Amino acid sequence: MIVYIILAAVTVGMAYFVQKPKEIHTGGGSVTRLKMRNRILMCGIFVLLFLVSACRYYVGNDYTRYEEYFRLMMIEGSDGVPTEIGFNLLAKGVQYIFGSGEKTNLLIFALFAGVTIFLFLKGIYNLSVDFAFSFFLFMTFGYYFNSMNTIRYYLALAMAVVSIKYVLRKEYTKFLLVVLLAASFHKSVLIILPIYILANFAWKKWQICFLTLAAVTGFIFKDFVLRIIIRIYPTYADTIYLEAGTSHVNILRCVGIFAVGIWLYKETIHENPHNRFFFQLNYLSLLLYLCGSFIPEVSRIGYYMNISQLFLLPGMIKALPEGRKKKIWQTIFIGAALFYFAAFLYKAYDPLIKILPYRTWIFAE
Numbered sequence: 001m002i003v004y005i006i007l008a009a010v011t012v013g014m015a016y017f018v019q020k021p022k023e024i025h026t027g028g029g030s031v032t033r034l035k036m037r038n039r040i041l042m043c044g045i046f047v048l049l050f051l052v053s054a055c056r057y058y059v060g061n062d063y064t065r066y067e068e069y070f071r072l073m074m075i076e077g078s079d080g081v082p083t084e085i086g087f088n089l090l091a092k093g094v095q096y097i098f099g100s101g102e103k104t105n106l107l108i109f110a111l112f113a114g115v116t117i118f119l120f121l122k123g124i125y126n127l128s129v130d131f132a133f134s135f136f137l138f139m140t141f142g143y144y145f146n147s148m149n150t151i152r153y154y155l156a157l158a159m160a161v162v163s164i165k166y167v168l169r170k171e172y173t174k175f176l177l178v179v180l181l182a183a184s185f186h187k188s189v190l191i192i193l194p195i196y197i198l199a200n201f202a203w204k205k206w207q208i209c210f211l212t213l214a215a216v217t218g219f220i221f222k223d224f225v226l227r228i229i230i231r232i233y234p235t236y237a238d239t240i241y242l243e244a245g246t247s248h249v250n251i252l253r254c255v256g257i258f259a260v261g262i263w264l265y266k267e268t269i270h271e272n273p274h275n276r277f278f279f280q281l282n283y284l285s286l287l288l289y290l291c292g293s294f295i296p297e298v299s300r301i302g303y304y305m306n307i308s309q310l311f312l313l314p315g316m317i318k319a320l321p322e323g324r325k326k327k328i329w330q331t332i333f334i335g336a337a338l339f340y341f342a343a344f345l346y347k348a349y350d351p352l353i354k355i356l357p358y359r360t361w362i363f364a365e
Contacts, residue, residue, distance in 0.1 A: 001345055003358050007052055008139045008341070011045045015135040018042060018125075042121060045135075049117045053148055054110035057361040060148045061354040067105055074100040086184025087152050106361055112151040116158045120144070123161030127168075130314035136334070137310045140341035141253075143303075145348070145355050153300055156186035160304055167196045168274060192304050199280040202273075212287065219291040226294060247289065247299055250306065253340070254286035257309055261316070264329075268319035275319065278312035281305045 018041050019034060058064070069081045073092055081088065091108050098104045120138065128134035138144055147154035159182035166175035175196070182189040203211075218225050261269060261279045269275045285305035292298050313333050320326040348356040 001348070001356055001358075003052065004145060004345065004348075004356075007048060011048055012132070012136050012139060014041050014045050015132040018131045018135075020125075020131065042125070046117060046121060049121075049144060050110075050114050052358075053113035053117065053144075054106075055360040055362055056109070056148055057106075057359045059355055059359055060151075061352060062150055063109075063354075066109070066151065067102075070095070070100070070105050070108065083152065084184050084187055086181070087186075109151065112155055113147070116147050116151070116155045117144075119155070119158035119162050120147075123158065123164070124310065126165050127161070127311050128314055129311075129318045133314040133317065134310045137313060137337055140337040140344075141309070142341070142344045143307065143310075145344070146353070148355050149353070150300075152186045153188065156182040156189040157303055157307065159185075160189055160192050161307060163192070164196065167200050168277060170200070172197070188300055189304065191301055195281070195284060195305065199277050199284065202276060203280060208283075211284070215287040215291040219294070222294040229295065247302075249340075249343070250299060250302060251286070251289045253309070254282055254289060254306060256336070257282055257312065258286055260329075261312070264316055264320070268316040272315065272319055275312060275315040278308035278315060281308035282312060 018038050020038075069083060070091060072081050073088065074095060090111070094108050094111065095104055098107060120143070121135075124134045124138060125131055143154075143157075147158075159178055163175050163178040163182070166172070166178065176193070179189055179193055258279075261282065265279075269279050282305065285302050285308075288295075288298065288302050288305065292301070295301065317326060317330050317333065320329065345356070347353060
């Protein structure tokens with residue numbers, strides 16, 4: 001646990017000094033020096049996050065399952081594993097070059113860690129009005145640490161974050177291409193094609209009512225919806241995933257942020273298209289958790305939406321005028337995030353998470 005706490009503290013401290021050129025008004029030379037400082041800091045953050053993730057050993061709830069996938073690939077080829085083509089080609093390519101075995105498996109895990117972390121950092125830097133605050137939430141909300149689980153999914157989630165830039169710019173062709181590439185690693189990401197575009201429009205009251213009614217209707221006819229899901233994902237049939245269940249922690253987080261958004265809506269969201277986009281994604285996430293508890297691994301779908309919280313909270317703080325009110329809300333957000341981080345670490349030993357205890361192959365016998 002101490003490794004994660006130190007890592008979070010050091011990297012957030014480094015992120016504090018990352019400042020986008022457009023956030024200050026300086027001469028060209030100063031901006032050039034600022035860009036260089038940012039690159040050094042971002043590289044430092046990347047290296048620290050990468051080393052902890054790449055050097056892990058049997059950390060993550062599906063670590064052994066992926067080892068089995070790698071083994072089957074060598075015996076039966078890509079047809080022997082129920083994973084997407086992008087993942088299969090990448091893993092098989094590494095095995096073709098370096099052969100099979102535990103060392104090659106470690107290399108594949110490290111490769112996924114490096115690409116995933118790079119894309120998350122790139123996406124956060126591009127989207128956030130306050131990189132340090134967004135990165136702080138990225139760490140305290142557990143997105144980084146959970147990326148040591150389900151490596152295909154978190155790579156797709158990182159690519160989804162990168163794709164948001166194109167949605168906000170209405171560059172939908174680029175958005176589609178990024179999503180299709182992400183789907184070659186985890187096809188669940190296809191859900192964001194309609195969702196992100198929908199969230200990019202200013203909703204009217206009747207549209208909000210319609211979406212809410214649709215969510216409630218889906219819950220009422222959940223058996224029918226579940227049959228559709230099993231047809232798309234036949235591997236869920238007759239498994240424990242059908243027991244589903246929802247995350248009360250995620251519900252509380254979405255409810256809290258939704259309540260704050262409503263409270264500060266006129267000041268921070270109403271006239272800000274980006275904040276409105278992230279706020280509406282948070283609302284969709286809340287509907288999913290409340291009405292979609294029967295959906296297998298509902299949190300995976302929800303994360304495509306509630307990752308918007310990394311950008312909504314800093315965006316709301318940025319939109320508030322300087323003064324006591326802004327400082328109070330920022331303190332509340334930071335305090336709540338730290339409390340969430342403590343609760344997350346407390347549960348990190350759970351077999352469903354299993355990112356603690358942290359082990360590294362460097363000291364493995």
